[in-house]
Amino acid sequence: MSEQAVVGVLGAGRAGTAFARVMLRVGIDVDLCSTRPPRALQHHLKIYAPGALAVWPEQVGVRTAQQGSGIVILAVPQEELDEVDPEWLNIPGTESLILVDATNTWHDEELPSWLQAAIDEQLPSSYGIAGRFGRTRVVKALNHISHHDIESFANPDLPLDQRRAVALAGDDADARGHVMSLLAQMGFDPVSLGGLAAGQPIEPGGPLFDRPLRREEILRFAR
Numbered sequence: 001m002s003e004q005a006v007v008g009v010l011g012a013g014r015a016g017t018a019f020a021r022v023m024l025r026v027g028i029d030v031d032l033c034s035t036r037p038p039r040a041l042q043h044h045l046k047i048y049a050p051g052a053l054a055v056w057p058e059q060v061g062v063r064t065a066q067q068g069s070g071i072v073i074l075a076v077p078q079e080e081l082d083e084v085d086p087e088w089l090n091i092p093g094t095e096s097l098i099l100v101d102a103t104n105t106w107h108d109e110e111l112p113s114w115l116q117a118a119i120d121e122q123l124p125s126s127y128g129i130a131g132r133f134g135r136t137r138v139v140k141a142l143n144h145i146s147h148h149d150i151e152s153f154a155n156p157d158l159p160l161d162q163r164r165a166v167a168l169a170g171d172d173a174d175a176r177g178h179v180m181s182l183l184a185q186m187g188f189d190p191v192s193l194g195g196l197a198a199g200q201p202i203e204p205g206g207p208l209f210d211r212p213l214r215r216e217e218i219l220r221f222a223r
């Protein structure tokens with residue numbers, strides 16, 4: 001079993017279920033949660049992510065912390081993030097979880113005050129997420145590719161240099177390494193931009209947002 005054998009996903013909408021389908025097809029187990037109780041969510045997952053396990057939010061990090069590489073992907077709209085309890089991602093007796101921040105700021109959403117404060121300071125939204133989920137190691141990734149492209153471009157059978165490149169940014173080098181290995185396993189060519197501050201080009205409106213990319217184009221923005 002590879003180290004990324006289990007990954008948790010918070011949010012079972014368009015993005016969360018697309019991430020799950022891509023991981024499931026390369027043999028990664030996925031624990032998913034949403035606002036619905038697991039029994040109701042499991043019906044939804046039968047259609048949108050067959051093979052994924054529906055769990056309560058406070059369980060979403062448990063299996064990955066204990067048996068996987070400790071990765072949870074955050075795929076809940078930013079306007080809903082006040083309802084996501086950071087304590088769900090604090091699993092006693094295990095190393096701090098890696099939180100892949102796949103969220104985006106859309107200016108028609110009313111944001112939680114802690115997130116709006118980061119944005120008002122011209123910081124990338126992942127700074128706000130890292131402050132709020134302070135017990136996790138935040139890596140910004142998977143936010144700049146649409147749910148359609150996630151599925152159609154992930155291709156682990158291609159050599160790295162022929163795959164769609166995806167960017168990531170995070171302050172913790174070990175966490176970045178684990179996320180790069182997950183993205184490669186999913187079938188992308190992962191490219192690090194550097195620390196969280198280097199993540200601005202993959203935010204909405206940035207030059208790397210929602211475009212087919214090759215490694216060299218991302219590397220131009222790496223710090």
Ligand SMILES: NC(=O)c1ccc[n+]([C@@H]2O[C@H](COP(=O)([O-])OP(=O)(O)OC[C@H]3O[C@@H](n4cnc5c(N)ncnc54)[C@H](OP(=O)(O)O)[C@@H]3O)[C@@H](O)[C@H]2O)c1
Pocket residue numbers: 010011012013014015016033034035036057074075076077078080083084102103104105142143144145146147148
């Ligand atoms: N759509 C894309 O192509 C795409 C791609 C990359 C990144 N993103 C980003 O990912 C985020 C989610 O986008 P989306 O399009 O997937 O949204 P979406 O389709 O509206 O799905 C949102 C999901 O979040 C869940 N949720 C809401 N509040 C929650 C809470 N308190 N606890 C647990 N789960 C909660 C919802 O639960 P219920 O199902 O129970 O309502 C739903 O499953 C956004 O920030 C977006 O910018 C989107």
